Amino acid sequence: xxxxxELQASLQEAVDIKNGVKLPANVSRYDIADVKAxxxxxxxSQSEMAKxxxxxxDTIKSWELKRRNPTGLAAKVLATIQANPAFFLELSxx
Numbered sequence: 001x002x003x004x005x006e007l008q009a010s011l012q013e014a015v016d017i018k019n020g021v022k023l024p025a026n027v028s029r030y031d032i033a034d035v036k037a038x039x040x041x042x043x044x045s046q047s048e049m050a051k052x053x054x055x056x057x058d059t060i061k062s063w064e065l066k067r068r069n070p071t072g073l074a075a076k077v078l079a080t081i082q083a084n085p086a087f088f089l090e091l092s093x094x
Contacts, residue, residue, distance in 0.1 A: 033070055033078035035063040042081070042088050052092040053077065 016022040039049050039060070046060045053060075053074060062068040070078055081088045 031079070033063075033075060033082060035060065035070065035078065038078060038082050039064070042085055044088075044092075048092065052088060 013022065017024050035049075039046065042049070044052075046057050046064070050057045050060045055074070059068070063070055069075075077091070081091075
């Protein structure tokens, strides 16, 4: 099978999955942190949260407005803060 045939087969598989003809082989779902709720639970400003996470206030605003989603290490840190709010105090101390 050449590259074009593989690409065509892949696109056909995508169409079949979208139309419900075929089930996807693998589905990954991730919980997206509700940054505003976490921040309000901690009773801190966007500026304080940005400083503790080492990011900009604009990034915090984008996450809160759902224009962007935290990914990678930021998503893991937010999940940790949500599960253990005291962790935020440790972060903000550094």
